[in-house]
Each structure stands twice: as C-alpha cells, then as structure tokens.
Amino acid sequence: MYRIVDKVVKEHKEMRVAFAEVMEEMSQEDDRIIYLDADLINSIGMTNYWNDHRDKAVNCGIQEANMIGVASGMSATGLIPFTHTFGTFASRRVMDQVFISAAYAKQNIKIIGSDPGITATLNGGTHMPLEDIGMMRCVPEVTIIEPTDSAMLRDILRKAKDAPGVFYIRLSRKKAEKIYEDGSTFEIGKIAEVRSGEDVTIIASGIMVAEAITAANALVNEGIKARVLNAYTIKPIDKDSIIKAAYETKAIVTAENHNILNGLGSAVAEVLAENCCCPLARIGVQDQFGEVGDLEYLKKTFKMRAVDIAQAAKKVIGCKYVD
C-alpha cells in the first residue's frame, strides 16, 4: 500500500544513505546476505558497512565479471549476494556472466547498478548506462526494478531479498524527489498510479516520475487531466495497467532515463502493439551516447524535461483515434 506525498520535494537523505541503512538492517536479520562490490564501496556509501562486516562484505577489486561469477557461486551454496558497481559495469561489462553464471544457472543474486542514465552527470558518456535495461530485458527471468525514491527503495530491497532469482536494480545514489510517503509498500511487477486522469497517461520511471508530475500539473492549466503511472518494475511489465490506461485515456507518453530503444518505452509499445492500439510518444535519450554535464543541462539536452513530456502529451492527444 503506497501513499503519494502532497507536494513533491527533494528528499533530505541521499538514496545511497537509505541503501546502506536497509542493507545494515537486513544484514542484522539475515546472515545469508553477502555484499560484494568492485571497488566502489565508498561511492555507494557502504564504507561503514564494509568495516563493520568484513566477514560478509567483500571488496572484489576492479573485477566486475569475477564479482558476478563469485556472487553466483555464493548463491549456489544458499547465500543471497547483493553486488554493486556503476550501472554501466553492472550490465554491459558483465552481460555474459549475468546471463550464464547467474540467470541461466538460476541463481539468486541481486545486482545493484548505480547512477542510472544521465544521473552519472559529471562522469559523462562512458559512465551513463542508457542501455542497461535493454540488455537485461533480453535475459530470461531477470527482474528489473528502478526504485523512485527512498521510501520505495526501502521496501523494494527487502522484497527483492525475499524473492528468488536475478534482480537488476537501477539505483540513483543522489537525493531523489520524494514521491511516496514513508512506510509505503509496493508489489514487484506492478505499476503505481501517482496521479489520476483520463485525457492522457504518462508512464514514467526513476527521475522521470517527478518530471511527469510537473508536466501533469502544467497540463491541468490547459484543461488536460493527465494520469501519471510509475513503472518501477520494468520487467515483468505490468501489462494490465498499461492496457487499462490505453482504453481509458486513449493516449500514452512514456518517460524514461534510458535510450528509448529497448527500455520502458519499448516495453510499453510492445504491450500496446499486441493488445490495443493507442498513440504513443517516447521521452528519453533518442539513441544517442551520453555526455558530461549537470543534471539540468542533460535533461535539457536530451529533451527529458517536464516541458518535453507535456508537449508530447498534447501531441498524442491530438493523434487519438476517432471511434
């Protein structure tokens, strides 16, 4: 059960702080949890955890491939490994290890890929995972989740721990915009409705949820009621909520911090194409490489701002099929 905050504001705590706190709590409760990192412990705020739990926190060094394989082996003995590195290295650098040692072998590991998409900001194009969801979507049985704020992260991490299988969790390290009240709970595989509306639906994930809400607020001034859905689980995608939105609002915009190819927009397009027809516009990186810059510059450069979403919403509304 989740509750939406009245006003979206930036959180007080960074997501990585919430991550470290939940890991500490879960670690106290369950000795099967092992934390592995590839020399980015300090970056994800897990230094205290590492120092306090040297018996079950492993710094593998800069060995992402080995880390995923080692985690898979640990899982085979009944442990629940959580691995962390930047999203680029947690996905494309270790794709074959994720595919064979983890997923094909049906192991139980939770892969945290931090700095999703353009949130890698000053690390630039080499460090911007804009294709990680696309690659992970192609690996059978992998669950892909992008927690939106720390309230969701706290609940989803625990749910991921208790659900068997390979999870890829896209985690922003920085302060998120607060969308959900503390104590909210979520169901893996579902979409959360954060704004009701019947004229158009904006399906967003990650940092784009706050942009979608801002867009929806702006659209109200133009007499447009936009529904905002938060697709925090990208795989398995919540088909029912998408089909329902297509029938009820007859126009959809997706907003993702990822290449529009093979990400959330593609997942939604697949559902629409196979189940119902409805105009669709996809906001996200338009098959380009990333670059350095602060977040606002990058949002503007890649046309990922609320204004871009609102414009796309009006466009799809204008394309609605006439009965």
Place this chain on the structure above:
Amino acid sequence: MGREEVLQLEELAVKIRKSTLTCLSKVKAGHIGGSMSMVELMAVLYGKVMRIDPKKPQWVERDWLIVSKGHCGPAVYAALATKGYFKEDELLTVNQGGTSLPSHCDMNKTLGIDMSTGSLGQGMSSAIGIAWGHQYRNRDNYTYLILGDGECDEGQVWEGALFAPQQKLDHLIAFVDCNEKQLDGYTKEICDLGDLRKKFEEFGWDAQECEGHNVEKIVKAIERAKSVKGKPHMIILHTIKGKGCSFTENIYYNHHVKFSEVEYAQAMERLDEQLSTIREMEV
C-alpha cells in the same frame, strides 16, 4: 596407495573413456579431445577423492565439482553414471532434444552437476564463490575446479586467480587440464600461456605440476594440496588431448570431432583390450 587401488582407478578411467564415447555414439560427434584428456582426473575424483553421496546430490556438505571447461560434459556424465547418479542408458541421450545431458554442463538439468558452465572462464569465479560460501559457513568440504589450458586465455580466469588467494580459500582445489591444445591448434602458437605453475604461484596459489594420466600421482598431488593451509591450490595436469581414443589422439583438430560407426567400434575395441589387460594385472 596400494597397487590394487591404482589398478581399480585405472580400470575406472577406461570405463569412463568408454562411456564418454557411448555418450556421443548416437550423434557421432562431440568434444572428445578435452573430455578424454581429463578422464584420469574424473576417475580419481569420483573413484576415490570426493566426498559425495549419489543418493543425496543436493547434500550441501558434499565436495563440489565445477567443470569450467563445460563442453566436456560427456566425461563428467560418464563418471556420474558410474556412481549411480543416473542409469548408464541415459548416456545415449546426450545432445538429443529433451535430454537431461546437454553438451555443456547444466546444474538444473543433470543430477550431480554443481554449476552450469559453458562460457569459458566463468566456472573459475563460480567455484571461488562456492568455496567462499562453504568457508563462510565453516564447512569442511572441498570445492574442486577444472579449467582447460586454452580457457586460461580468458581474462576472468586471472581475475579469479588474483581474488581467491586474497580470500584464503584453502578448500578450493583447482586443476588445469593442460593438454597444450585449443580449438584452433597448439596453445603455444595461439596465445602462449608460458609457465602456468609459476604464474599461479605468483598470484598467491599453492601450485604444483603433475602427470595428468597417472592416477596415483594425481591422488598424491591432491593429498599434498590439502596439507597446505591458507591458500587456494592449483594442480597443473599435463595431459594429451584426445587421450585413449584411437581416432582422436593423433589428429590435429581434435577439439570437436565427428566419427563413423567403424571408428567408434575400433576405439571401443581398443579400450576393451586395455580393460582386459588391467583386469589380468588385478588378478
């Protein structure tokens, strides 16, 4: 080790060789070269060394075996069948649709297979993770790992080689089936591995070399490895690719081999002769 026990292991090795060929006799093709070169190791592990119970394949405190050169599944299946993990008849299903014995080892399809492998280099890390898990739980079981020498071209092997000594995994015993060949030819001519024992020693392993077709020496090497504490163990087994199979031992391209009914019959006949010789010696 007494002479009788040595002969028993040698007999088991010939049986595993025969069953390996049986595995591939329906499709008349397979990864025979690398399967044959690790047969004596299979005989030693399954015939003497490993603490296993075929009736409890999921017993967590068993000794685990990760065959990182996963394409050599048939040799492992042959060994597993001799221990009763499944019936010998099942070996005839290898690589046919619906089989539980695929060309590359699959822990979710085959009883007795401890990790899915097939993409070279990955079994190294999985085995390290498994050994780490047992060490974390204070179990006294051993994790065995088999790498190919060609496989040591893979960077992941050397990531693991750095990592395992850091974790002091002294219940990890690894082997390189060093048959000096890879798919396209001799390792020396493709990507020279140099002195593998020295390399692993430099990386912090307890490393030794051993004749890979001598069961007695393999047993001794494992016993010696177990006496060294605080380090993972590497045993470089010097072997011959295609060993003991009349139509693969002396050909250049013997990684994956197609064969005829006649070649199969001749190879099995030679192996039967070897069995008779060993049995005469046993008497």
